Amino acid sequence: MFAFNKKTKGLIGIACIDNGVTLGQCSWSKGVYTHPKLIRLDRNPRELTSDDWRSAIHDAGLSGSDCVVTLPPSMIHHQVLRLPEMSDSEIKEAASWEMSERFGIDRNKLQSEAIRIGSGGDVLALAIELDELECILEPIYAAGLRPTKVEAQCVSISRTFSMLHRRQSDQGKVRSLFNFGVHDSSFIILDGDSMVFYKQLHHKQAELLSAIESHTGVSEAQATSMLEEARFDGGEPAICKAVRDATRSIHEDITTDIMKCLRHYGVTNRGPLSSCMYITGKGGWNQFLGELLSTACNQEVSVDMQAPHISRLGHETLAVSGWHAVLGASLATMSGKPARRGEDHQLKEAA
Structure with a gap:
């Protein structure tokens, strides 16, 4: 879980996300992020050389050699399994065989992991082909970096949104x-700092842009600008109306899928239901989607930057694609949950 030191300096985080790579590093002190440093490379991570990695580290001013790499569903196979009660080692073994059979890949050519989620016996099985993993890690090692952990993007993002719930x-x-995201999306439910529900969804920002282009006859660049203008209340009325009309059916589909997720979680898990929802990612917040979700799900729906610890991050940081994954990866080595409430005094005020 997490360490409760007064101040923790994170490792270098590397997030392969939204058709590129985001590198970053931050510290955690008294309930807030400190000294965040990020750099974005809009290039295929499989094509980056060791010189590219070294230059990015230098340009961003990142320090150290230990790093944590977080990868998206397009690189790591995700599958939620329902397994009987068994030990962690047995669950990992069973998940490994299941992923091998489902995706038709020799088990010896996969690196796999299994994460218990919720109280209904669900397990999030993760697997990546060794050739794919080697393609990503080899130039990173050659650049002088030392990956200490490779994790799924959903794990890193969950950590980012759990920093005040530890x-x-x-x-x-x-x-x-x-x-x-730009080309994928997911719905996650968190209980404290634990992921208790995960569902990969087919929605993506690219669909919104395509709908705006088709509805208004504008270019992709103009559609991107229009979508940004309509994110929050107060934008140009004519543009906001055009965006709302163009994207309504997609936002309704998203709302329907999220409602199904919430119902499934409510049926299969014991305990309290979700009390609030955050929208994050490059596709991110849109006032019209927020309105639909708030009404349908009967809970507060907020943009990610409204989370107390995230609100203190500057616009320069939040504008970098993948910030939510890379900051979570940077703090991946924080471990150890206190046994008693009195031991976590430095988080009381922040939380």
């Missing part, structure tokens, strides 16, 4: 998270 007393504080 105490024993925070268990039972359930929130949901819609991660809306």
